[in-house]
Amino acid sequence: MIKRLNASRRALTGALIVALPVLAQAQTAAPSAPPPQPATREAQALxxxxxxxxxxxxxxxxxxxxxxxxxxxxxxxxxxxxxxxxxxxxxxxxxxxxxxxxxxxxxxxxxxxxxxxxxxxxxxxxxxxxxxxxxxxxxxxxxxxxxxxxxxxxxxxxxxxxxxxxxxxxxxxxxxxxxxxxxxxxxxxxxxxxxxxxxxxxxxxxxxxxxxxxxxxxxxxxxxxxxxxxxxxxxxxxxxxxxxxxxxxxxxxxxxxxxxxxxxxxxxxxxxRAWLGIGIQDLTQDLAKAMQLPVNEGAIVSQVNDNSPAGKAGMKADDVIVAIDGQKVGSGGQLTRTVALKKPGTTSTLDVFRDGKRQALKVQLGTRPDREGVSARQRRGGEETEQSSKARVGVSLSNVDPRIVERTGLRSEQGALVTDVLPGSPAERAELAPGMVVVEVDRKPVRNAEELAKIIRKAPAGSTLLLRVEVPGSGRYLRALHIP
CATH class of the missing domain: 2.40.10.120 (Thrombin, subunit H)
Known part of the structure; x- marks a missing residue:
C-alpha cells in the first residue's frame, strides 16, 4: 500500500508539472501578458x-x-x-x-x-x-x-x-x-x-x-x-x-x-479547574429556529445544579450561553473547556439568550468537583512514586493509619509503615519486616512514607542508614540498612 501511495503521489506531481506549461501557454495568448519563466525542477521541489x-x-x-x-x-x-x-x-x-x-x-x-x-x-x-x-x-x-x-x-x-x-x-x-x-x-x-x-x-x-x-x-x-x-x-x-x-x-x-x-x-x-455547575447541550440550527433565536451557535443550559455557582447567579434551564467574558461560545464543549481554564473564585460575565432576549449574567466560578477520582489516583500515584525504594532496597512503605495506632498501641502516630519486604533484599538483610514502623533515620524523626522513600532514593550507594523501628506490642529497635 505504501508503494502504491508513493506512486500515486509521483503521478500527481507529474500531472502538475505537465499542466503548468499548458496553463502558461494559454495565458501567453493575451498580447499584454509577459512571457512566462520556464518551470524548473528546483523551483517545484519541496x-x-x-x-x-x-x-x-x-x-x-x-x-x-x-x-x-x-x-x-x-x-x-x-x-x-x-x-x-x-x-x-x-x-x-x-x-x-x-x-x-x-x-x-x-x-x-x-x-x-x-x-x-x-x-x-x-x-x-x-x-x-x-x-x-x-x-x-x-x-x-x-x-x-x-x-x-x-x-x-x-x-x-x-x-x-x-x-x-x-x-x-x-x-x-x-x-x-x-x-x-x-x-x-x-x-x-x-x-x-x-x-x-x-x-x-x-x-x-x-x-x-x-x-x-x-x-x-x-x-x-x-x-x-x-x-x-x-x-x-x-x-x-x-x-x-x-x-x-x-x-x-x-x-x-x-x-x-x-x-x-x-x-x-x-x-x-x-x-x-473552575466550574459553573450546569448541564449543557449544543445549540443546533433546528433548535435555534424552534427557540426563535437570532443565533445558530451556543450552549443550551439543560439543567442547573442546586447550590451551584450558576444557580446562585440566577441561571435557568433553557438559557442559551453565546459568550463568556466576551469570547464567543460555539458549542457546549467549547464552553466547558473555556470555563475549565479559568481560576476558581473569579467572576465571569456570561452572555445568554432567555426567552429570545439577550442579557448578561455575572457568575462567581466555583471549583470543579473531582467526579473522576483524579485526586485520589494522583495521591496513590504519588505514593507509588515515592515507594520506588522497593526497587532499590526491597521495601514497600505506606503512611501510618490512625486506626492502626489505636489497634496496635503504637507510641507514635508518625512514621513509615513497612508493608512488604522482598526476599533476599537489603531490607530483609536489615531484618525489616511487614508491620514495623520506621520512626527515625540517622537519629532524625521520619514523619511519613514519602519522607523515608526520599531519603533512601538520595542515599549514596554503599552507605548505611541507621533506622529506628517500632514493633507493635514489643518496643523500639535499631536496624542498619545497607544501600546498594
Whole structure:
C-alpha cells in the first residue's frame, strides 16, 4: 500500500508539472501578458526538512518507565488507543506486578523539565530519560493532569548543556499545514515522520476536555508524549492517541492547552479547574429556529445544579450561553473547556439568550468537583512514586493509619509503615519486616512514607542508614540498612 501511495503521489506531481506549461501557454495568448519563466525542477521541489529536524531532535527524549501494572493508561474507549510502547515485566515477578514501557517526551527548560503524556508516567515507580546525545538521567514526576493526558517531569542529578524546544501557537495552525512528529516508535529512537494537520478540535471521547489536533503524520506505539512540530520548529502538540486499527489518523494535545496548564503543573503538581455547575447541550440550527433565536451557535443550559455557582447567579434551564467574558461560545464543549481554564473564585460575565432576549449574567466560578477520582489516583500515584525504594532496597512503605495506632498501641502516630519486604533484599538483610514502623533515620524523626522513600532514593550507594523501628506490642529497635 505504501508503494502504491508513493506512486500515486509521483503521478500527481507529474500531472502538475505537465499542466503548468499548458496553463502558461494559454495565458501567453493575451498580447499584454509577459512571457512566462520556464518551470524548473528546483523551483517545484519541496524543501528538505533536514535543517528543521537537526535543530530540534536533540530536545526529544526517550522515557523508560517501570510502573504498576494498572498504570499504563488503559482506558475503556474501544475506538482509540493510547500508544505507550512496552509490555509485561519479567515473569516470575508476580509480587511486584511491575510493567516496563517506553514513551517519548521533549525538553522545554534547560533546568531539565520534560513534557510527556500522563499515561506514560502514571503509576511509575522509576523513570529513566535517555537523550539523543547518549546521556541518561533518572527523573521524577513534577505534575500530572489525567483529564488532558499531560505530565511534567524533571531530570535529576547534574543537568547541563540541554537542548530545548518551545511551545508554539496551536491556534495559528491551519488544516493542511505541514507538521513533523519525532519520537521513539517501537524503541526506534529519534524517528521522524511528516504529514499535515488533518483536522482541529477533535472530540475522541477520552475525557471532558477533548480538543485534539488530528494529523496523518505517522505515529506508532512509543511515540506517546513526543512532540508534533510546525515548520518553525515549535511544538504545536503532544502526540497522544491513535485510532485503534487505523493508519494515518493520530491525535495530539494542542500546545496552547498545554501552555495554559503548565503554571499549575509546575507549581502545584495538579490542575484545579473552575466550574459553573450546569448541564449543557449544543445549540443546533433546528433548535435555534424552534427557540426563535437570532443565533445558530451556543450552549443550551439543560439543567442547573442546586447550590451551584450558576444557580446562585440566577441561571435557568433553557438559557442559551453565546459568550463568556466576551469570547464567543460555539458549542457546549467549547464552553466547558473555556470555563475549565479559568481560576476558581473569579467572576465571569456570561452572555445568554432567555426567552429570545439577550442579557448578561455575572457568575462567581466555583471549583470543579473531582467526579473522576483524579485526586485520589494522583495521591496513590504519588505514593507509588515515592515507594520506588522497593526497587532499590526491597521495601514497600505506606503512611501510618490512625486506626492502626489505636489497634496496635503504637507510641507514635508518625512514621513509615513497612508493608512488604522482598526476599533476599537489603531490607530483609536489615531484618525489616511487614508491620514495623520506621520512626527515625540517622537519629532524625521520619514523619511519613514519602519522607523515608526520599531519603533512601538520595542515599549514596554503599552507605548505611541507621533506622529506628517500632514493633507493635514489643518496643523500639535499631536496624542498619545497607544501600546498594
Amino acid at each position: 524543501p528538505s526538512l533536514a535543517p528543521l529536524v537537526e535543530s530540534v531532535k536533540g530536545a526529544v527524549v526517550n522515557v523508560d518507565v517501570q510502573a504498576k501494572a494498572s498504570g499504563f493508561g488503559q482506558g475503556d474507549n474501544p475506538f482509540f488507543d493510547r500508544f505507550f510502547g512496552g509490555g509485561e515485566g519479567g515473569r516470575g515477578q508476580r509480587r511486584e506486578q511491575i510493567r516496563q514501557g517506553s514513551g517519548s517526551g521533549f525538553i522545554i527548560d534547560a533546568k531539565g523539565l520534560v513534557l510527556t503524556n500522563n499515561h506514560v508516567v502514571e503509576g511509575a515507580v522509576a523513570i529513566r530519560v535517555r537523550l539523543d546525545d547518549g546521556r541518561s538521567f533518572d527523573a521524577e514526576v513534577v505534575g500530572t493532569d489525567p483529564l488532558t493526558d499531560v505530565a511534567l517531569i524533571r531530570l535529576k542529578g547534574k543537568v547541563e548543556n540541554l537542548l530545548t524546544v518551545k511551545l508554539g501557537d496551536s491556534d495559528a495552525l491551519r488544516v493542511g499545514d505541514w507538521v513533523v512528529a519525532i519520537g521513539n516508535p517501537f524503541g526506534l529512537a529519534s524517528s521522524v515522520s511528516s504529514g499535515i494537520l488533518s483536522a482541529r478540535a477533535r472530540d475522541i471521547h477520552s475525557g471532558p476536555y477533548d480538543d485534539f489536533l488530528q494529523t496523518d503524520a505517522a505515529i506508532n506505539p512509543g511515540n506517546s508524549g513526543g512532540p508534533l512540530f510546525n515548520l518553525k520548529g515549535e511544538v504545536v502538540g503532544i502526540n497522544t492517541a491513535i485510532v485503534g486499527g487505523g493508519t494515518g489518523i493520530g491525535f495530539a494535545v494542542p500546545s496552547n492547552l498545554v501552555k495554559a496548564l503548565m503554571p499549575q503543573l509546575e507549581k502545584d503538581g495538579a490542575v484545579t
